[in-house]
Every structure is written in C-alpha cells, then in structure tokens.
Amino acid sequence: MTTTTTSRAADTPLPQRLSDAGFAALLTALLGIPLVGLTTVDVGGRVAVQTRWDWLLGAALMAFSGRLGVRWLFDRPAWRGRSARVQVDQAPAARRAGRMQLAGLGVTALALALPLVFHDNRYVVDTATTVLIYVMLGWGLNVVVGLAGLLDLGYVAFYAVGAYSYALLATQWGLSFWACLPLAGLLAASFGILLGYPTLRLRGDYLAIVTLGFGEIIRLVLVNWTALTHGPDGIGSIPRPTLFGHGFAPAGDLPTVAGLFGIDDAPWHRTVFLYLLILGLALLTNAFVLRLRKLPIGRAWEAMREDEVACRALGINATRVKLAAFALGAMLGGFAGVFFAARQGFISPESFTFSESAVILAIVVLGGSGSQFGVVLAAGILVLLPELGRHFSEYRMLLFGAAMVAIMVWRPGGLLSQRRPTLTSASAAETPTPAPNSAAIRSAA
Amino acid sequence: MANETLLDVRGLSMRFGGVTAIDDLSLTACAREITSIIGPNGAGKTTLFNCLTGFYRPSSGTVTLHHPVRGALRLDRLPSHELARSAQVLRTFQNIRLFAGMTVLENLVVAQHHALQAASAFSIAGLLGLPRYRLAQARAVDAARGLLRRFDLERVADTPAGALAYGVQRRVEIARAMAAGPRLLCLDEPAAGLNPKESAALNELLASLIAVEGIAVLLVEHDMSVVMKVSRQVVVLNHGRKIAQGTPAQVQSDPQVIAAYLGEPDEPVQALSAAECAT
Secondary structure (H helix, E strand, O other): OHHHHHHHOOOOOHHHHHHHHHHHHHHHHHHHHHHHHEEEEEEOOEEEEEEOHHHHHHHHHHHHHHHHHHHHHHHOHHHHHHHHHHHHOOOOHHHHHHHHHHHHHHHHHHHHHHHHHHOOOHHHHHHHHHHHHHHHHHHHHHHHHHHOOOOOOOOHHHHHHHHHHHHHHHHHHOOOHHHHHHHHHHHHHHHHHHHHHHHOOOOHHHHHHHHHHHHHHHHHHHHHOHHHHOHHHOEOOOOOOOEOOEEOOOOOOOOEHHHHOOOOOOOHHHHHHHHHHHHHHHHHHHHHHHHHHOOHHHHHHHHHHHOHHHHHHOOOOHHHHHHHHHHHHHHHHHHHHHHHHHHHOOEOHHHHOHHHHHHHHHHHHHHOOOOHHHHHHHHHHHHHHHHHHHHHHHHHHHHHHHHHHHHHHHOOOOOOOOOOOOOOHHHHHHOOOOOOOOHHHHHHO | OOOOEEEEEEEEEEEEOOEEEEEEEEEEEEOOOEEEEEOOOOOOHHHHHHHHOOOOOOOEEEEEEEEOOOEEEEHHHOOHHHHHHHOOEEEOOOOOOOOOOOEHHHHHHHOOHHHHHHHOOOOHHHHHOOHHHHHHHHHHHHHHHHHHHHOOOHHHOOOEHHHOOHHHHHHHHHHHHHHOOOOEEEEEOOOOOOOHHHHHHHHHHHHHHHHHHOOEEEEEOOOHHHHHHHOOEEEEEEOOEEEEEEOHHHHHOOHHHHHHHHOOOOOHHHHHHHHHHHO
16 A cells, blocks of 8 residues: 555655654544544433444544545646646537526426426425525525625525515415515515625625624524514414416306316426425526626626626616615515525524525525526435435434535536526627618617 | 817825825816826825726815816816816726726727717616617717727627737727827826837827827826827926926926936936936
C-alpha cells in the first residue's frame, strides 16, 4: 500500500499524508468516545453504560484509510485537470442550449404522461405532486437567489403566507381556490416588499441572517397568534380546489366532475387533478420567469447580482430592482403555498420550518443558480432521494447529505451552471430592425 | 470656439473625519471638450469623481450641471442613480466594473435600462410581447451594435465581459457608459494598463466621442501621452487642492506642477513622464 501511495504522490510527501490521515483518525477517536465508544443498554429495567472500544478502533481506522484515500484521489492529475476541462467545455453554448430545451420538452412530456400511466397508483402521483411543489418553489426562489443574487434563507415565510391566506380566506369567508390564488399572491408579494425594505442595504451573509430571522418571525407569529391561526393546532378542513364549481369527491351538495361526465367517482380523480393543477401552475411559473429574465427588469436583476455599484452608476434604481425581485419571488412562493394548503386540507406551522427554506435553497444552489432546468433536476433528486432511501430507514438522511456533498464537490456551480445570454447579436439580427424614418414606429412608441 | 459651460464646480470640499481629501476646489468643463484632472497618487482625483457622480456627498460646495434641456441641476443633491438618469452624467471606474457574467451586448443593453423599462410598461407590455416593446428592444440592440462597431468590439459581442482581455474590458466599459447616453462622461484612468498602441487608439476614440456626440469628457489619468494630446484644459490637483489649471502647454511649464511631480518620491515613473512631457 505504501509503495503505491508514494509512486502516485507527485506533490504531497508521504509523511505529510500519514500525519494528515492520523489527525483525522485522532479526531474521529475523540469524537467517537461518546458517540460510538459508550452506549447504554437495558439491564433488567435499569440503564447501564457499556463500552465498545473495538467499534471505536474500527471507526478510527476507517477515518484513517478514508482520509488517505481521499487525498490520493484528489492528488491525481486527472482529478486536478477536471476544473480546467470544465472551463474549456463552454464553447458550444448554442448547441448545449438547444439540447437543454429538448430535455426540458422531454421532461414536460413525461410529466404530462405520468397520470395516464400511473393514475391509480396514488403514491407515485402524490410524490410527483410534491416534486412539482418544490420545483415551483425553486423557480420562485430562483428569481431572488439565482437572478438577483440576494441570498434568502427565509423563503418558506412566503410559502406560509400563501398557505395561511388561502386557509383563512377559504374557511372564514368562503372564498374559492381560484379567487384566493391571486389574493394570496398579492399578500405574499407585499410581505416580500416588507422583508425587502429593511434589507436593501445588506448583502451576502448579513442579508442571509436577516431573511433567516424573517422566516422565523413569520413561523413564530403563526404559532403564537392563536386567535387567528389556531397556533400549533393548525387549520383543518380547508376546502379542496374545484373545477368550475365542480368538486372531485362527494362533499356536501357540491356537484362532482365525475357526475358531470356521468361516470362513477373514483378516488384517483382528485389526486390526478391536483397533480395536473400543480403541473399547470409550475409551467406557468416557468414561462413567467423565463420571460422576465429577458425583460429589462430581469437583466437589471442579473446586472445587480454582478455589480451593484455599476448599476447605480448606470442610473438603475437599486431599491426598486431589489424590491421587485423580492416581491415577485414571494408571489410565486405564495402561489405554491395556496396549492399546498388546498392539497393537504390541513396546515400547521410545522410545515414551514427553517429546514423547508434550507431544502428550497438547496434545490436552487444544487441545480445551478439561475438555471430553470437545473431546479427541476435538483428538486427531483432532493425529493426522490429520501423517498427511494426509505429502505435504509434511519440512514437515509445520511445518504441524502452525502449525495449533496458529492454533487457540490463534483459540480461546484450546481448541476447546470451554464448561463444562457438573454439576447445574442445573431438572434437580434433576425428581428425586424425598424427603418429610422418609418411613421409606424412613431405611432407605436 | 465658444462652448457653454456644462459642469460648474464651486468651492467643493470633501472631508472624511479629520482628513480633507478635497479642499475648496472649483473647476468648469465644457461640451465638446476634454478636461483632464491629473495629480500624484492620493491627490483626491477619484474622490472628486465620486463627489461629481453622486457616490459621495460633498462636505461643502456646489456642483451644478447646466443641462440644455432640463436646466441647472444640482448634482450634489441627486442620488447617484438619478444623476445618471436625469443629469446624464455617466462614469467608468478605475477598477473596471463590468457585469462580468453577462455578454458584452447585454452589458450595453442594461445601460439602456430606462428607455426599455418605460417601453415595457412595468414589464407588462414586455411579458405580453407587445410590438411596442419589441420595437424598443430592437432599437436598443441596434444602438448597442452601433456602439460596438465604433469601439471595434463587434467580434466579442456575445462573449461574457469577464472573459475579455483587460484592454478590451476598458473599451467595453466606455462603450457601456456611452450606451446610457451621457452628456458628461467621467473616465477614471481609462488608459491604465493599456499598451502604447491601445493608448493611441483610446486618444482617437475620445476625440471622436467629443466631436460626434458633442459630449463633455472629464478625464482622470496618469498616462501623460493621453492627457497632453487630447485635453483642452488640464487641472492639476495636489493634496486635494488645485495647484494649476490651463492648457496642456501651460500646465507643463508650471513650476508648481513640476515640483509636485518631481517632489514625489513615491512616484518615480510619474515624475519621469511628467519631466518627459515638459521637455
């Protein structure tokens, strides 16, 4: 083993590697004393402490060899050349963009076909619905984090505002899903502006901390304002979305869609309808964000992310641009929240903890900030991985974490970090250039 | 040539705590002219630029821009983004500040934000893809491409700005400022890091900008080959005070200026070039 290590070690001398690995082993041993070395056992109703030094030794040895192996792997020329190769790879951007579009269409087609194949498999449709909720949240947060470059750790607050708006408006005032959707979006957007104002001067870490606090404030208000939100008990019996006044399951005197077509009610009608609803909302969100990106406001967001001082020097009002990003991002989160409340039928503050914000942010960062398709991939991975890992029961979060670390090591910019220009000189040449003296232009302007 | 005064700075002072970076400075700049501001390092040139472009609030004094359409505007009272928009004062930065991840063309289109934003009617016309927005966008791209042609940047139009060579980035930054439609263009060391050939090209470019667009250029520069060739007026600062003002020839023979440069032990290169110019 030693000979192979030395022959491959071009730049790190062996003693250094060994001491490095030894340090890792020592650290593991120290941390492992309470974690692995000591364990409690049940001895006839009494708790006794047992030692497992052999396990601890094993863990230390694993850390030693693991660290040695990782160092060996990273020192290989093939590995070190990797980052350079990624840079060179960026040349055929147009072809890549085309492929991406194709992949997007393919995934959309698959998503549309899914209920046809799995309509009576409730587990599949439900999981796909969850994935789509996260996709939508990821696209909403992408506006704030990916485009405008404002690190938001409290995005779940807007999701909560949307969900509670619908829950309260529907249960208290009897407003329908479709009436609540825009209202809740507006409410969430105003909360976005509310958060945006105090954070205008903040950047990076400081902004992240304030947004984190904002998310917690909203959650704590939901927990403690019992009179309005029923506190930790949550709000139940939230009405399900309807299609032009027709429900999907027999409830009260509401006519059902199945009745409309003269077929029998089936439980899968509602799950599939909910799935198609979130698919529609998500596709709309995608079109909206893609379009915004190519508008002056979208370019201003990206410019702001690149250099705020230069933006001000060019006469762009940073305040307005940032607030627009916060408001629109929050609005999309609010829409997702409305859908979430309508789908669950019951919401409580527990659904809106910081870990949700973290997952949504992870989706955006893992997918590659600013990439729409990357968000889909990342949402798929982040939702499906824990699902697939159910056999591993308690180890699944460990696997989940390891997968995230692995992705970030292999692709530090996210799965798809390619940025597509909002306009190119080639495509601009195709658009009809107005003749300077044409009267039509003046009337249009 | 009787040009009207565009920029009028009177009694400008800028103090940071106990340090006086600019002390009772007055100067004027005219349209179709290049006014250069020179001085040893730490003389207060960049501070002056930051005062003129709204990045600093002057401690005292006034900065007035006589805008041909909008009348006299007090630049020292406008926030920086308003200053670029309504007073049409644009600047570049000593350390280049491009939108590095965006393409050169996008950089120039971002500079036309206001025209496009107005045409997109709070993004609604843009979202719907109405013809009036599409026309505005086509015109903005056209303007950008015209500038790229003039600045010899057509080949790099679709390249991310951050991937370009240093000298090219300098040109892109000036082109971007031009895309925003300036009346007064403040260039902070545009020739820094350029080779002699690039400096000569910059001279030509500046000359054509003031002649064709009729704008005023305020230039902070260390490269005397640029300053002395293109400026109509040179203002020399030292320790935040104006020590000389006049045509390049007058300034070069001013004993105070020579003393300021030659007496600066930190700057042997500057002293040399100043001495070269004086001979």
